[in-house]
Amino acid sequence: MTDKCIGCRLQEGSFEVNGGFIHESENFNVIQDWIVPIPGFMVIQSKRHLIGVGEFTEQEHKEFSTFLYEVRKAMKDVLDIQTVYLIQEEDSVHFHVWLLPVYHWMEKGIANARKNCYYARDNMNTEENMKKVNECIQKLKDYFKEK
Numbered sequence: 001m002t003d004k005c006i007g008c009r010l011q012e013g014s015f016e017v018n019g020g021f022i023h024e025s026e027n028f029n030v031i032q033d034w035i036v037p038i039p040g041f042m043v044i045q046s047k048r049h050l051i052g053v054g055e056f057t058e059q060e061h062k063e064f065s066t067f068l069y070e071v072r073k074a075m076k077d078v079l080d081i082q083t084v085y086l087i088q089e090e091d092s093v094h095f096h097v098w099l100l101p102v103y104h105w106m107e108k109g110i111a112n113a114r115k116n117c118y119y120a121r122d123n124m125n126t127e128e129n130m131k132k133v134n135e136c137i138q139k140l141k142d143y144f145k146e147k
């Protein structure tokens with residue numbers, strides 16, 4: 001077994017997630033969260049192992065805001081997601097930003113974000129909901145392919 005972090009393993013392809021990479025730039029890519037089946041729950045990750053924005057190279061720094069914009073705009077235009085919470089934890093492993101959609105069934109507020117995710121993880125792994133999750137992945141992939 002490798003002692004590489006899970007983010008690095010995902011980047012090198014030794015660990016695969018449902019739907020795979022939805023969109024990518026030179027230094028970042030985006031996936032559907034693979035633990036929490038909330039439709040349109042996107043996670044942007046760096047290809048290189050790093051923890052926080054402060055470690056970005058000049059190139060990563062320039063690229064990131066465009067990439068974040070593209071993903072968020074796609075969520076809005078293609079999936080009609082009006083509100084998201086952006087979350088990035090520098091005490092986690094491997095740089096990733098959660099773009100957590102806010103749905104009507106959720107308790108509002110960033111303090112409830114984890115609770116909502118746990119709820120989804122424990123209760124939404126149904127065939128019907130996974131169909132929605134996969135439809136969102138496919139719509140986003142189609143959108144980015146046409147760009």
Ligand SMILES: [Zn+2]
Binds near residue numbers: 005007009048049094
């Ligand atoms: Zn890593």
